[in-house]
Amino acid sequence: MKTILAFREEEYAWVHEAFPCIHPLLLPLCNKPFIEFLIDFAIIADSSSLRLLCDGGFDAVERYCENGSRWGIDLSYGSIHPDDTIHAMLGKNRKFCGEERIMIISGFSFIRYDKRLNYKSLANTMAAGEWATCPGGRITLSGMPGKTPAHWVDAPLSLMPLDGMASYYRASMEALESGADRYVLPGYGDEPGCAFGRNVVISKSVEIRKPVSIGNNVQLLADTVIGPSAIIGSNVIIDRKSSVESSIVFDNTYIGEHLKINGRIASGNRLNDPKSGASIAMEDPHLLSGIKKKGVLRSFPRKFTHAVAALVMIAVLFIPFVILRSLLKLRGQWKSARTDFLSEATGMTMSLGKVELSTASSLTSIAAALSMDRYGWLFRVLTGQLALIGSKPLPAEKNRLEITRSALSYRPGVFSYAEAEEWPSSDGDATGGDAAIVERFHIAHSTPLSDISLIIKAFVNRFQEKSIL
Amino acid sequence: MTITETSQIGIAILSLNGTLDALSAPDFRNNRSVIDPEKSVVIDMENLDFIDSSGIGAIVGASRQKRQPVGGIILSCMNDRVRKVFEITNAQKLFHIFDDTIAAVDFAATRQSARA
Structure with a gap:
């Protein structure tokens, strides 16, 4: 059997307004893109090939689903x-x-x-015509049916139109409450109603009330209450003493301190009420701390700690640096160039030497693992131009000068907080990429002591990552 | 680009082979079946390796010359590369696109007879 999935832009136009950053077919339902539920059903109904039809663009969907090989079908x-x-x-x-x-x-x-029921024989043997229908959606069978099996088992099936935020919220909650018994849902968990993704950090005093679904790279800080009926996406931070109940938190979202989210959909800087459809948007991509800038005196202990730590690193790594750099230079595998990066001071730039270790070899692998490519940057910590750990330095481009002006916090560092927390790289996106959330969170919350442990983590993570090469 | 023209049940089939760009677009635009406002044309794109904005412009321009713009030019057997160009420019909404040339010809013939 083969399946055709057909969509018209007018059917999902509301998604573009409510969640402008997401392609409607990739809208997450219980942390799983909508399109995957349909693909799963097609596979359960014995489809080997699938064709996706749309009257609008679906480039993002195509990039996500590719040729369907991940599901073992032709797409x-x-x-x-x-x-x-x-x-x-x-x-x-x-x-x-x-x-x-x-x-x-x-x-x-x-x-x-x-998923436990047998839709395969139903799909193959039912007479051609409508199988299930709802306002705005239908499942139709076409072509000659096969022979009816001796033991006919009915498998109930129904459709629920996703025609607005309210129905989307209902469908998500239904998927969460039905859980992994009915649908194939992402995440790991050893008890029903509880699914966790990778790299989820849960502080000791966090309370989790089932059912919950939590994505990848999530930090639940002290005294947060998650659930019941909470869907937390990937790359999310729930800050201290906040609670999320009967709500959906989209990917790349930060929930600040002392907030109570109940019956809402939080997406980036927007908070939506699914029942009324009302939404409010924050001015900044992520509201992390007060607008007031920290004084010079308050930043002194941090700068001092970073400088001392940098000095220690310079001393410890000096001999390996001299040896490896000389050897790699002789072999032509050490290439450096100066690049302009945005400085912490608004609108200013600084020139940093960027080292590229060309061609993978055991020597370049060792040099990368020991962060030799960033050795020169350590001296900038002594002069106060760079922090030892902070944001990933952003290349100085005209459009980015404005970005740092509007961003709440940007503090370029030799190592980034994202490297320490193993968050996916945002490719230097200061406006709110994946890593921007964790970087801004730490810039607003870190102390000199916590910075030291994060510097060690970042160094070790880089060592483990690069030494594989 | 080479254009091979055949006909089936009164419908012209233009098989495009190669690249439809600024250089080759005039050849397509000046094709007799394309110019004829009464004639339905099926464009077989199976062997079309590349299309640019001039190519898209030529096809859209040709469809405007037809008495029935939407059904006058019918596209078939688009490969992924060409389909993506149509998607980016949103031009796919202007045409009926088939994955099989025979089915496209049947569709054009049905439309033509209904019009007659």
């Missing part, structure tokens, strides 16, 4: 006209359909299925 893409009927879709995809039985899932709706 291809095509276009439809906004007023195409099911019959027209089948005609336009005649080569794909061939003589096989076709299941057409059309419309932006959530399929309520149960």
Whole structure:
């Protein structure tokens, strides 16, 4: 059997308004993109090939799903006209359909299925026509049915239209409450109703009330209360004494201190009420601390600690640096160039030597593991131009000068907080990429002592990462 | 680019081979079947390796010359590279796109007979 998934832009236009950063077909339901639920169902119903049709662009979906090899199916893409009927879709995809039985899932709706039930025989033997329907969505079967099996087992199936924030919220909560029994959901957990992703840091006093689903790279700080019915996405920080109950927190979101999120959808700097559809947006990408800048006196202990730590590193790494640099220079594997980076002072730039260790060899691997490429930057810590640990230095580009002006905190460092916490790199995005959240969080909250432990973590993480090369 | 023209049940099929860009777009634009406002044309893109904005412009321009802009030019067998260019420019909304040339010809013939 083959499956066609067909969508029209007008069906999901509301998603563009409510969550502008996400392609509607990748809208997460219980930390799993919407499209994956449909792909799962198609596989359960015995589909070997799938074609995704849309009358709008779906470049982001194509990049995410690729050719379907991760699910073990053939996934291809095509276009439809906004007023195409099911019959027209089948005609336009005649080569794909061939003589096989076709299941057409059309419309932006959530399929309520149960992975334990046998949809395979139903899909193959039911008469051609509508299988399930709801306002704005339907599942249709086409082509000759196979022989009815001796033991007919019905498998209930229904559709729920996703026509607004309220229905989206309902579907997410339903998926969470049904849990991994009915759907294939991401995360690990040794008890039902509790799924955790990778690199989740939970402080001792955190209270977790089932059911919850937590994504990757999440930090739950002291005295937070998570759940019941909380869906936390990836790259999220829930700060001290905050609670998230019956709510959805999207990827790359920071929830500040002493906040109570109940029955809401938090997405970046927007907080939405699914029932009324009302939303408020913060001025800054992430609200981490007061707008008031810290005084010079308050930053002195940090700068002093960083300088002392840098001095220790310079002394310890001096001999390895001299030896490795000389050897690599002789072999032509040590290439350095000066690049302009944004300085901590608004609108200013600084020139830093950027070392590239070309071609992977055992020597370059050792040099990278010992962070030799950043040895020269350590001296900038002594002059106060760089912190030993801070934000990833951003290349000085005209458009970025404005970014640092609007950003709450940017403190370029030899090592970055993201490296210490093993968060995915944001590629120097100061506006709110994955790593920007963790970097800003630490810039606002770190103390000289916590910085020292994070410097060690960052150094060790880089050592482990680069030594694999 | 080479254009091979065949006909089936009164529908012209133009098979494009190579690159449709600023250099080759005039050849396409000046094709007799493309110019004829009454004639439905199926463009077989199976062997079209590359298309740029001039190529898209030529196809959109050709469809505007037809009496029935949406059904006058029908596209078939688009490969992924060409499909992405249509998607980026949002031009896919202007055409009926088939994955099979025969199905495209059937569709064009049905439309033509309905019009007659």
